[in-house]
Every structure is written in C-alpha cells, then in structure tokens.
Amino acid sequence: MQSIALIDYGSGNLRSAEKALVKAGEALDGARRVVVTADPDLIARADxxxxxxxxxxxxxxxxLHARSGVTEALEAAVRGRGTPFLGICVGMQLMASRGLEFRTTLGLDWIGGEVRRLTPDGAAFKVPHMGWNDIQVAAPHPLFEGLGADSPMYFTHSFAFFPDDAAAVAASVDHGGRFAAAVAHGNMAGVQFHPEKSQAAGLRLLANFLDWRP
Incomplete structure (x- = not known):
C-alpha cells in the first residue's frame, strides 16, 4: 500500500488537503493511505x-523546525532517497532559499531563490491575490498531464516564489505581472495555488502526483 505523509507542523488547512488526497487516490489503481503526521520515522518511510x-x-x-526531527527526515527522504515531494502554497515557498516576509527567514534551500511580496503592475490587481486564475504550463511535466494549456486554479496569497533559475518554473500565472504558479526540480515539485480547493483540475493534479515516478 502506498503511503502519503501529509506533514502536520501547525500550519492549518490539513483536513481539506487530506480529503482531497484521499479523493484523488480513489480514482487510481492500488491502495493508498494518507497519514497526517509529524513523526520523523513515518516521514522517512513514506512513498x-x-x-x-x-x-x-x-x-x-x-x-516546521519546531517539530523535532522533521526537517532532517524531509532532507533524508526527499533529497537523500528521492521520495516524490509536493509543496502547497507556503509549503512550496519553503522550498526556497529564503523568504522576505517581515524579515529574512531561511527556507529549505531545495530550489534556489527567494519569496517576496507581490507588486502587481496596475491598481486593478489586488494583494492578496485571491481567486481563480488560469495557469500557463511552461513545459510538459507529469503533474500537468491531462490538464489544458490554461487550467484554472484557486490562489490566495500575498507573496510568491521567484526562483534563481527560470528553468525551475513549471507553470506561471499573470496577476499584474507573471510569477511562478508551480516549480519543479527532479523529484520535487511545488504549487502556489491550492489544488485541494481547485475542484476537478486540482484533483487531477493531485492524482498525477500520486502516480508520479520521477
């Protein structure tokens, strides 16, 4: 049975993410178990x-750092063992080298770059960026299989991830300026939008992640 570790570090929104992952898995062959956890041993062994x-x-x-052993387990599993990883919203942003919200805070530094406040060009584009926007896939990636070239996803955020290497941007979105809607590198991927709130398109992306074999 495939195990999916959904990391609990006090960030909230766990229940909707858990339900969406379970629902996405039901459409696939093979048994899958979603475990909400901060147990380093479970994280290290997860598929x-x-x-x-x-x-x-x-x-x-x-x-995240307050959970004993969790960052070490993530490093060992994701960067050491190559476990497929998906970051959602701030979970994606934490993949960056640093975040500039309120002060400079170090991230996991899995994909070089920084997280900084959105500065849209035009008064019509509000911050927070909240609502539905089409994403533009930059290059073919298994996460986006079966999705249209322009797929609507649900966003709610004021900061965005700006990778150092443009090749890390798997999909982009325009909100008074273009920025990363998704990043990907090797076995790691992240999305700025909330697939668990993005209806059929979001569920398809989660199902693609569960079937992904990088």
Whole structure:
C-alpha cells in the first residue's frame, strides 16, 4: 500500500488537503493511505510527501523546525532517497532559499531563490491575490498531464516564489505581472495555488502526483 505523509507542523488547512488526497487516490489503481503526521520515522518511510502551508513564511518555517526531527527526515527522504515531494502554497515557498516576509527567514534551500511580496503592475490587481486564475504550463511535466494549456486554479496569497533559475518554473500565472504558479526540480515539485480547493483540475493534479515516478 502506498503511503502519503501529509506533514502536520501547525500550519492549518490539513483536513481539506487530506480529503482531497484521499479523493484523488480513489480514482487510481492500488491502495493508498494518507497519514497526517509529524513523526520523523513515518516521514522517512513514506512513498510520497506533501507539505501544505497557510500563513506567513517565517511562522511556517518556525513551526516546521519546531517539530523535532522533521526537517532532517524531509532532507533524508526527499533529497537523500528521492521520495516524490509536493509543496502547497507556503509549503512550496519553503522550498526556497529564503523568504522576505517581515524579515529574512531561511527556507529549505531545495530550489534556489527567494519569496517576496507581490507588486502587481496596475491598481486593478489586488494583494492578496485571491481567486481563480488560469495557469500557463511552461513545459510538459507529469503533474500537468491531462490538464489544458490554461487550467484554472484557486490562489490566495500575498507573496510568491521567484526562483534563481527560470528553468525551475513549471507553470506561471499573470496577476499584474507573471510569477511562478508551480516549480519543479527532479523529484520535487511545488504549487502556489491550492489544488485541494481547485475542484476537478486540482484533483487531477493531485492524482498525477500520486502516480508520479520521477
């Protein structure tokens, strides 16, 4: 049975992410078990890892590091063993080198770059960026299999991840300026939007992640 570790570090939004992962898995062959956990041993042994996130970068980083052994387990599983990883919203942002929300806070530094406040060009584009937007896939990737070239996803955020290497941007979105809607590198991927709130398109992306074999 495939195990999916959904990391609990006090960031909230776990229940909706858990339900969406379970629902996405039901459409696939093979048994899957979603475990909400902060147990380093379970994380290290998981077949898939999902890091959600809601709120401020610094608070989420502090919450993650406060869970004994969790960051070490993530490093061992994701970067050591090559476990497929998906970061959602701030969970994606934590993959960056640093976040600039309120103060400079170090991230996991899995994909070089920084998280900084959105500065849209035009008064019509509000911050927080909240609502439905089409994402534009930059290059073919298994996460986006079966999705249209422009797929609507649900966003709610004020900060975005700007990778150092443009090749890390798997999909982009335009909100008074273009920025990363998704990043990917090797066995690691992250999405700025909330697939668990993005209806059929979001469920398809989660199902693709559960079937992904990087």
């Amino acid at each position: 898939r890892i999902v890091l959600p996130g809601v709120g401020a970068f610094a608070a989420c980083a502090a919450g």
